[in-house]
Amino acid sequence: MGLIELPAELRLNIYEYFLLRHTRIKGGNQPNNSHLALARVCRTIHIEATPLLHTYISLRTEHQISKFVYHVDASRCNVVTWADVANDGRVMLTPQSSPVSRLFLALRKMTGLKCLRVFDCKSGVRAPDGPRFHGRVILKSEEAMFPDDGAMARSTPIETYKLCVSPTTRSTLFTNIPPTHICTLRLSGDCIFPDASDFSSLRELILDAVTGNHFDRRALDSTFTSSRLETFCYRMGGMGSLELRDSHLESLRTGIGTTIxxxxxxxxxxxxxxxxxxxxxxxxxxxxxxxxxxxxxxxxxxxxxxxxxxxxxxxxxxxxxxxxxxxxxxxxxxxxxxxxxxxxxxxxxxxxxxxxxxxxxxxxxxxxxxxxxxxxxxxxxxxxxxxxxxx
Known part of the structure; x- marks a missing residue:
């Protein structure tokens, strides 16, 4: 029996499963947009699957980002709820600070974005040359995606925020993305947090190959204040990664993890x-x-x-x-x-x-x-x- 011969309700479930399988991370690599090929199988599948398939987008290169910014119309951008992006992270310290990449323009067009996964950028754009910019390009991970507190003005807040970066990548978090609405948080690499943040909506926390010494100096419940976790996942990763100890379990047992x-x-x-x-x-x-x-x-x-x-x-x-x-x-x-x-x-x-x-x-x-x-x-x-x- 072919796919078209199945009941419509079952076909919709298959489309959802197909998209979920496609977005799985394999070997640490960011997924691509090959899921859109499903919509080209036939007219029936195109009509049924396109609304679902367009809710996910993966921007892996600056070329893809530019095409999305300048050639994708607003009606399609508005339906994107899940985006995988390669974050360049570079910001130019000109009188009006601006990111090197156009990724912030793409994210600005996704007015319905709820889930954001961030990967290392492997194909970025060259920063401007010349004395004017010499020594004035710095790394600011969130400001490169949401400059000028762009996330603060979003009508749809980001609920799922996942870092899928290498252990050597440094990310300064929650400077421009408000933590109040974050329900699912995945951390990797060298993470830097503000002194105090409200994580009252946080229910799922994943620490995967986290480096740096933040969690060696501060308890989990002092970082993720007001949260009541239902899911907690940890993996050490390689050398230099956070080693979970009994003191971390203690902060789960007596603080944020009692509802796990x-x-x-x-x-x-x-x-x-x-x-x-x-x-x-x-x-x-x-x-x-x-x-x-x-x-x-x-x-x-x-x-x-x-x-x-x-x-x-x-x-x-x-x-x-x-x-x-x-x-x-x-x-x-x-x-x-x-x-x-x-x-x-x-x-x-x-x-x-x-x-x-x-x-x-x-x-x-x-x-x-x-x-x-x-x-x-x-x-x-x-x-x-x-x-x-x-x-």
Whole structure:
């Protein structure tokens, strides 16, 4: 059966899924506009899919930005609610400061923009030469996109703000974008925050390869004041990235994270079992947990037993750093805790585990688990699991 032969309601769902899959970040690269090719398949699909496909735009080069600014009419610009942009970040310190790129003009035309993802610019425009501009071009990430507080005057505030930049990229945040309406915030690279901001609408916070020392000097709840998180995701990234510690968990446990329902902690080597247990014991409404631990010299257990009885999906992985010995005995004890999770009156509906084969196969454990999950109706998988939570 072809796509046109399906019911119209099902086709609309397929278009939405197609667009969602297209906008996924692969290998850290900004998506393109190839999703628009779907509208050229036939007249019927063009009529049905175009309104949805035009809600998303990706501007990766200065050439694309210029074409959007000067050749796309206002009626199409107004329907854009989600934009991926390559931010040049350069501002000329002339008597009237102005960005080098025309990206700010493109964003100004998107009057209905709600979701903004920012990527590194790989194909920008050359800054003006001459003595007049010598030494007067600086990096100001938000002023390059919204000069003169352009975001403040928007009739539709930005609700989703995501930085998808390299660890070396420095971003000075919330100078021109008001944080009050931000519901979803994703941070990466070297982030600089103002001293005090109101994040009362913030519900989802993602820290992916964040560098700099801001979160080493300030607690999470002192930065994101007034917020009540429902989702918190963290990944360490490479060398020099923020290493999540028990002190960060403490600010979640007693401050902004008491309402968390979805939690992902990936690449954690500094967290202790006691710190995790104290956090999990507080999160009684937790339904989703993805935990990837890297052991060094010690491993405390006991944190899995205190997980919320409402947990529906449990993803767990444990490895050790290359210079440390694997803690087999402690990992066996963790498997005992996972088994008690399977044996609960209300176990998770889905579990995805990455454990050592020698631990899984010892004493016939894996065969026993296969029998248990089949009886309990649990979807159990093993092997490397993805980190789609960080998108």
């Amino acid at each position: 329902r979805r939690l992902a902690l990936v690449g954690c080597s500094r967290l202790t079992g006691n710190g995790l247990a104290a956090l999990f014991d507080q999160l009684r409404n937790l339904t989703y947990l993805a935990l990837d631990m890297i052991t060094v010299r010690q491993l405390q257990v006991g944190f899995i037993r205190v997980l919320s009885p409402k947990l529906e999906l449990f993803k767990f992985a444990i490895t050790n750093v290359s210079y440390a010995q694997p803690l087999i005995a402690e990992e066996v004890m963790l498997c005992d805790e996972i088994e008690s999770l399977i044996d609960r009156d209300q176990p998770p509906q889905s579990m995805h585990l990455k454990l050592r084969d020698e631990v899984l196969q010892s004493s016939g454990r894996w065969a026993k688990w296969e029998t248990m999950v089949k009886h309990r109706g649990i979807d159990l998988r093993t092997g490397v699991w993805g980190t789609e939570e960080l998108q």
